[in-house]
Amino acid sequence: MIELVIGGARSGKSAYTETQAAASGLAVVYVATGEAHDAEMTERIAHHRARRPAAWRTVEEPLALADTLAREASPERCLIVDCLTLWLSNVLLSRREEEIERLFAALPRFPGRIILVSNEVGWGIVPDNALARRFRDEQGRLNQRIARLAERVTLVVAGLPLVLKDRAV
Secondary structure (H helix, E strand, O other): OEEEEEEOOOOOHHHHHHHHHHHOOOEEEEEEOOOOOOHHHHHHHHHHHHHOOOOOEEEEOOOOHHHHHHHHOOOOEEEEEEOHHHHHHHHHHHOOOHHHHHHHHHHHHOOOEEEEEEEOOOOOOOOOOHHHHHHHHHHHHHHHHHHHHOOEEEEEEOOEEEEEEEOOO
């Protein structure tokens, strides 16, 4: 089953996702897409790591997400991808946009449960530079495509989940 968990920055997406994964009864693999390029990001990553149960395995993958999911997905596992927003930023900045199509080609075939975390970036102001506008537009397109594939889509606002789509029931 594919689930998309979407919301704004600091909305509670990751905490909600971790609760869902723990409740699944499956072995959890946390696929982290962020990289610590500065002290603030190092602190964010440390906070996320500290919150995870010790039994969960973490795989760090900033770019080759389709390959990582193919290697890790199984009927006995719940994979958390946190987050698609950082992954897309990595893909665009590294000019490896083929990774986006590789993910979409492969994602429906993966066994087990996959929970993808992503930011909703389209509710803010229009960015003042071309790169930021392109990122916002690409993120919106990515979210729409994942939402179409997903059996379940949950919006998290102020720590509260709102199920937008549920074909899993």
